[in-house]
Amino acid sequence: MASERIILTVPGPDGDREVGVSSPSRVIWPEVGITKRELAEYFLAVAEPFLAANGNRPVSLQRFPDGIDGESFFSKNPPKGAPPYVESVSVTYNSGRRHPQLVITEIATAVWAAQMNTVVFHPWASLAGDTDNPVELRIDLDPQPGTDFADAVAVAPALRDVLAEAGLDAWVKTSGSRGLHVFCPIVPASEFLDVRHAVIAAARELARRMPDRVTVDWWKEQRGARIFVDFNQANRDRTMAGAYSPRALPGATVSTPITWDELATVDPAAFTVRTTAQRLAERGDPWHDFAAAPGRIDTLLQWWERDVADGLGELPFPPEFPKMPGEPPRVQPSRAKKTDDAE
Structure with a gap:
């Protein structure tokens, strides 16, 4: 007996393509019953x-x-x-190794990727024509234990002000x-390490203004109930879910662009694989003009x-990175103190 399979007609720059989707009724999100076919059709609906x-x-x-729910x-x-x-x-990874990366x-x-059971898309901050120089400065506001989405919302306008000043x-x-x-669109004139330093500069300035709400401490034991500005997401080959990418979470939520005006009242759980296309049809894409006027990170690099x-140097890199110039020891403070005490 032949396996279940459908063919989707997908418009493209070279005309329509027929993309096969096997096992279209396979449930990807069990809690809400969203299938592989729905996932593939979602990408058609949000294509632009x-x-x-x-x-x-x-x-x-x-x-x-x-x-x-699987691996x-x-x-x-x-x-x-x-x-x-x-x-x-072909891209260069942090080890210096070069390897082809999908574009x-x-x-x-994207529909083919859904056929391959892809749920989350993690794009680089640089374009295929110049993979070494990002076109986006990206800042991840990450709630820590004791904080939630509302705390990130409270911090974001202040971050916007900091970036505007830069x-x-x-x-x-x-x-x-x-x-x-x-995210901030930027001219691709700086490589990843410089963009990381620009993010750190913005994060430190934000933390100075909101010390009880914001932290740049890499070690979790030091962060407290504050929003962590994850500067390491700005590194080469470190990515976050792209705009309009689904997430592998029970409600099939989607990482969704919003306006600053709706930030205070937005419910992130409302943006899902089943609702986002309708939102776009009704309101349009809030990021439609995102790349129209890229800026420069010169001021942030001056900061x-x-x-x-003033003595505030490099911050720790992720563990898979080679040791970087000026980087502090990659050992959590409590463990380092125990070692010092034992010695």
Whole structure:
């Protein structure tokens, strides 16, 4: 008996493509009953804003062969047997190794990725034509234990003010989980380490203004009940869920661009695979003009140099990174203190 399979007609720059979806009735989100077919059709419904946010750049696919309650893995390069319209670009990772990474150039690739059980799309901050220099400064406002989405909402306008003072236009979206993502379009004139330093400079300035609400402490034991500004998400090959990407959470939430005016009253749980297309049809894409006027990070880098001169230097990198110049020891403070006491 032949396995269940449907064919979706997908418009594209070279005309319609027929993309097969096997096991379309497989449930991806058990709690809400959303199927693989619904996921594939979601990408058709949000094609234009999805491509604007995630297309033409290296992207990692987070795949869930048995639904979101099962195990997942990441695909970075196109697997064997991928259709010819699934493109790739060679990128340099932090180790110095180069490798092809998948690039989405048309929505058929996203539908094909859904066929491959992809739920979350993790785009780089740089474009395929220049993978070393980001076109976005990205800031992740991450609620810590004792805080929630409302605390991130309370912090975000102050971050917007900080970025405006540095000459940058800030745009906001829900993370699809508990936090917020604040992005700024930038001229691709600085490589990833400089953009990371710019993020740290903005985060430190925000923490100075809101010390009881915001922290840049990398070690969880030091953060307290504050919003953590995750500066390490600005590193090369460190990504967050893209705009209009679904999340592997029970409600099938979507990381959704919003306006600053609606931030105070927004319910992130309301943006799902089943509701986001209708929101776009009714309100349009709040990020439609996102890339129209990119800024520069020069002022933030001046703030970084000022802080370095004041004794605030490099911050820890993620554990998979090579040891970086000026980086403090990668050991949590409580463990370091125990070692010092023992000595």
